[in-house]
Amino acid sequence: MSAHPVIHTRDVRRVFESRKGFFFNELVRTEALKGVDLDVDAGEIFGLLGPNGAGKTTFTKIVSTLLLPTSGTVEVLGFDVTKEAHKLRPRIGLVLGGERGLYNRISARENLRYFADLFGVPMERRDKRIEEVLERVDLVEAADRRVEEFSRGMKQKLHLARGILHGPEVLFLDEPTIGLDPKSARETRKLIRSLVADGVTIFLTTHYMFEAEELCQRIAVLSRGRVVAQDSVAGLRKLVGGDRTIEVEAYGFDDGEIQRLRALPGVSRVVSEEYGPRLRLTMRVRTNELELATIRTMLANHPELALRERRTSLEDIYLDLVEEEAS
Numbered sequence: 001m002s003a004h005p006v007i008h009t010r011d012v013r014r015v016f017e018s019r020k021g022f023f024f025n026e027l028v029r030t031e032a033l034k035g036v037d038l039d040v041d042a043g044e045i046f047g048l049l050g051p052n053g054a055g056k057t058t059f060t061k062i063v064s065t066l067l068l069p070t071s072g073t074v075e076v077l078g079f080d081v082t083k084e085a086h087k088l089r090p091r092i093g094l095v096l097g098g099e100r101g102l103y104n105r106i107s108a109r110e111n112l113r114y115f116a117d118l119f120g121v122p123m124e125r126r127d128k129r130i131e132e133v134l135e136r137v138d139l140v141e142a143a144d145r146r147v148e149e150f151s152r153g154m155k156q157k158l159h160l161a162r163g164i165l166h167g168p169e170v171l172f173l174d175e176p177t178i179g180l181d182p183k184s185a186r187e188t189r190k191l192i193r194s195l196v197a198d199g200v201t202i203f204l205t206t207h208y209m210f211e212a213e214e215l216c217q218r219i220a221v222l223s224r225g226r227v228v229a230q231d232s233v234a235g236l237r238k239l240v241g242g243d244r245t246i247e248v249e250a251y252g253f254d255d256g257e258i259q260r261l262r263a264l265p266g267v268s269r270v271v272s273e274e275y276g277p278r279l280r281l282t283m284r285v286r287t288n289e290l291e292l293a294t295i296r297t298m299l300a301n302h303p304e305l306a307l308r309e310r311r312t313s314l315e316d317i318y319l320d321l322v323e324e325e326a327s
């Protein structure tokens with residue numbers, strides 16, 4: 001870990017006030033962020049996860065100078081985003097995706113020329129740099145077509161190209177692979193990794209757990225405007241109570257049986273859910289002491305018993321964390 005995190009936030013809050021009702025006379029106050037502390041180190045890929053409406057986009061906009069925090073400290077590359085945004089902007093890139101932010105009536109290449117000029121990419125390097133980024137996002141063939149003809153995935157690639165055009169030191173990506181086909185999504189992840197190899201620090205949000213697990217050194221889980229956990233995937237696994245996940249399935253269990261499973265050594269959590277006509281118990285297990293045979297013996301009265309063990313996945317961890325928060 002470096003001494004100075006590239007992104008450093010303390011107690012970041014953001015309140016939105018909007019009007020609704022027939023006469024727009026009802027003031028609605030939404031606290032999107034309720035005190036967020038995050039640190040992202042140089043050269044890492046940091047992932048922000050969380051349910052819809054948790055505040056991920058709001059936070060991404062604040063750290064990338066697009067939106068002001070209501071209160072709190074936000075420093076990126078040592079600059080205060082509220083006071084030194086003009087110094088910071090040339091050194092960061094932002095990819096929000098969606099329909100906005102691109103000019104539909106002109107080609108992809110013309111869009112990139114426009115943004116290169118806006119970002120201050122020197123004239124003599126501009127066209128070569130544009131070719132480079134078009135190649136990196138695999139848009140060379142479509143480069144001279146008008147953006148209004150682009151599919152959603154092609155637009156997403158153009159957003160990415162725009163984000164890296166000026167060679168930013170920190171890149172903020174809000175759901176970078178949304179709407180991409182599996183091959184393009186994989187290429188985008190490869191591109192993200194290659195940027196890190198060039199020394200870029202990446203901050204991304206995603207709803208794809210395997211993507212976060214594959215890419216990110218560290219992860220924060222945001223829920224209703226608060227960080228509920230911030231660690232490596234291995235650290236998060238410990239936090240939710242174990243590397244091992246054991247699934248037990250049968251046509252029903254009585255409460256006594258579930259209690260006895262809970263009391264077994266190393267078991268931190270047992271959750272039951274209906275699984276078709278059967279009931280599935282998902283057990284989070286901390287230690288190697290517990291053997292599947294012990295469970296099998298305990299539940300020997302269920303002839304249709306199915307037992308399975310797997311490594312606790314990031315999706316398991318995520319669901320544990322956001323469910324705990326909700327209950």
Ligand SMILES: Nc1ncnc2c1ncn2[C@@H]1O[C@H](COP(=O)(O)OP(=O)(O)OP(=O)(O)O)[C@@H](O)[C@H]1O
Binds near residue numbers: 032053
């Ligand atoms: N401009 C705005 N005006 C009013 N409320 C807003 C505004 N932008 C966001 N919000 C509210 O702030 C909260 C957080 O929204 P945000 O878009 O940051 O969530 P998110 O985590 O990015 O969700 P998603 O996974 O769906 O993209 C939501 O309750 C949302 O309705």
Ligand SMILES: [Mg+2]
Binds near residue numbers: 174
């Ligand atoms: Mg969002």
